[in-house]
Amino acid sequence: MADISITNLQPDRAAVASQWQLIWWAFRRHKLAMVALVVTVMMYIVALLPGFFAINDPNLQNARATFHPPQRVHLIDTQNGLSFGLHYYPMKLTRDPETLAAIFKEDMTKRVDIKLFGRGYEYSVLGLFRSNIHLIASPDKTTPLLLFGADRLGRDVFSRTVQGAQISLSIGLVGVFFSLMLGIVLGGISGYYGGRIDFFLQRVIDFVLSLPTIPIWLAMAAALPQDWPATLQYMMITIILSLTGWAQLARVVRGRFLSLRTEEFVAAARLDGVRERRIIFRHMLPSFASHIIASITLAVPAMILAETSLSFLGLGLQPPTISWGVLLREAQNIRSIATAPWLFMPGCAVVVAVMALNLLGDGLRDAADPYNK
Numbered sequence: 063m064a065d066i067s068i069t070n071l072q073p074d075r076a077a078v079a080s081q082w083q084l085i086w087w088a089f090r091r092h093k094l095a096m097v098a099l100v101v102t103v104m105m106y107i108v109a110l111l112p113g114f115f116a117i118n119d120p121n122l123q124n125a126r127a128t129f130h131p132p133q134r135v136h137l138i139d140t141q142n143g144l145s146f147g148l149h150y151y152p153m154k155l156t157r158d159p160e161t162l163a164a165i166f167k168e169d170m171t172k173r174v175d176i177k178l179f180g181r182g183y184e185y186s187v188l189g190l191f192r193s194n195i196h197l198i199a200s201p202d203k204t205t206p207l208l209l210f211g212a213d214r215l216g217r218d219v220f221s222r223t224v225q226g227a228q229i230s231l232s233i234g235l236v237g238v239f240f241s242l243m244l245g246i247v248l249g250g251i252s253g254y255y256g257g258r259i260d261f262f263l264q265r266v267i268d269f270v271l272s273l274p275t276i277p278i279w280l281a282m283a284a285a286l287p288q289d290w291p292a293t294l295q296y297m298m299i300t301i302i303l304s305l306t307g308w309a310q311l312a313r314v315v316r317g318r319f320l321s322l323r324t325e326e327f328v329a330a331a332r333l334d335g336v337r338e339r340r341i342i343f344r345h346m347l348p349s350f351a352s353h354i355i356a357s358i359t360l361a362v363p364a365m366i367l368a369e370t371s372l373s374f375l376g377l378g379l380q381p382p383t384i385s386w387g388v389l390l391r392e393a394q395n396i397r398s399i400a401t402a403p404w405l406f407m408p409g410c411a412v413v414v415a416v417m418a419l420n421l422l423g424d425g426l427r428d429a430a431d432p433y434n435k
Contacts, residue, residue, distance in 0.1 A: 088429035095425020101418040109227040113185025115197050116221035118206045120384060122183070124216030126155070129402045131166050132211040141170040148176040152205035174202045211404040213392050222384055223408050229385040231415065233300050234365035238358055240304035245311030246354070250342055252312070253319025264316070270309040278306060279368065283377040292383040299378055303368050311357045318350045351430050359423025363416040370412055386412050 089095060108115050133153060139145045151173060153166040180199025187193050200207045210219035252263040282302045286295060322328060323346075331341045347354070366386075372378030373387025374394075381388055389408040393399055399406075 085426075085429045089425055092425035092428060094421050095429075098418040098421035098425065101414065102422050105227060105415055105418065106231060108224055109231040111187065112225045112228050113187065113193070114195065116185070116218075116224045117182065117196060117198050117200065117209065118218040118221045119183040120218060120221040120225040121382065122217065124206070124212065127206070127208065127212040127216035128214060129164065130208050130212035130216065131402075132404050133208050134168075135176065135207075135209070139173060141173070148178070149173050150176065150200075150207055152202070172205075174200060174205060174207070176200060176207065210407045211402060213402070213405060214398065219389075219404060219407055222389055223386070223411055226384045226386045226389050226408060227411065227415075229296060229379065229383065230366055230369060230387070230412070233296065233303070233369045233385075234362040234419075237300045237303040237307065237365040237369075238361045240301065241308040241311060241361060242354075242358060244304070244308035245357075246315055246347070248308070249312030249315030250319055250347075253316035254323055254338075254342060254346075256320070256323075260316070263312075267309045267312055267316075270306065271313075273306065275306055276371075279303070279372060280375070280377055283372050288380060292379070295379055295383065299369060299372065303365050307361060307365065311354075311361070314357060315354075319346060322346050322349060355430050356423060356427035359419060359426055362423075363419040366412065366415060366419075 130153065133150050135148060135150050137146060137148060139147070139149060151168040151170055154169045156165045156167065157163070158165055177199045179195055179197065180201070181194045182196045182199045184192050184194045198207070206218065208218055208220065210223060213219055213222075248263055248267075252260045252267075279302060283299065286298055290298070327345060328341060331345055336345075369378055369385065370387035370390065373385050374390045376391065379385050379388055386408040390406075390412075393402075393405040393409075
């Protein structure tokens with residue numbers, strides 16, 4: 063039998079892996095969470111470069127396309143000889159002779175080819191430079207491609223939904239960042255030091271938690287001047303959502319700090335002369351990362367829904383700012399719903415975003431939980 067040296071043996075991967083590697087390996091086994099991760103990444107890529115993914119100018123009005131229905135994209139053309147390639151057929155507007163209702167029908171005699179990475183309207187890329195390259199572009203400006211149809215002013219619903227993702231998805235991240243900072247700092251101070259500091263901060267948290275969230279949101283949003291610029295409105299709505307969302311996280315952090323401050327590793331760190339800031343951020347916070355991850359991932363969709371609700375009620379962001387909540391205001395009346403049900407497409411985007419973020423949060427929470435292996 064050959065002599066096997068211990069140096070030739072492969073070490074156990076789990077024994078030498080870091081905490082983040084263990085979390086990633088556990089996360090990969092969660093199939094729904096992996097799908098949600100892909101969907102979330104794709105949504106935020108679209109939100110980062112909405113102009114590139116939009117087809118038409120989201121603010122361009124077209125009186126001839128009022129309540130234009132969604133159009134289909136074809137791959138095989140059998141009307142003008144058998145050929146392959148992405149294309150669509152413009153829709154011809156006619157009227158019902160009895161009800162005079164608008165009827166749109168595809169004109170199969172006019173084929174419009176779709177160009178990938180073609181040129182269209184000009185847009186700003188992250189405020190750094192301007193470009194007119196789009197993922198999908200139509201060379202015919204007189205009959206634009208309307209994947210999700212058009213609204214009452216003839217504006218492209220698809221392009222407006224893509225543009226609205228930038229604000230609706232980013233407001234969740236910015237709002238959660240502020241809530242996270244307040245929750246960790248105040249909850250950590252309350253739980254770590256205890257005593258009068260803990261008593262005072264807990265009364266503040268109790269007061270914030272006792273406030274009715276929706277009326278407070280409505281009152282604070284209604285107090286904002288309507289003539290403020292869109293960027294200032296965006297920041298104020300984010301702050302409003304953050305001020306009411308940090309208390310629950312602070313309560314969780316405080317409870318964990320109270321249980322951890324008497325643990326042996328914390329006492330050993332104090333005896334070694336480790337500074338309190340290092341004890342908190344290097345030793346105590348990582349030990350309950352799963353709780354923080356779960357709180358963050360559940361708070362992001364809550365922030366998105368809150369902004370959508372405020373904007374839908376007319377108390378959040380205002381036109382011409384484009385967000386999913388602002389777009390859903392177009393579907394407030396029965397006539398719009400009956401005439402153009404595709405105006406609900408921004409609502410479908412909200413549902414997909416919230417579901418993906420919730421599934422992603424569940425997967426991250428399970429992967430970061432040391433007792434769920």
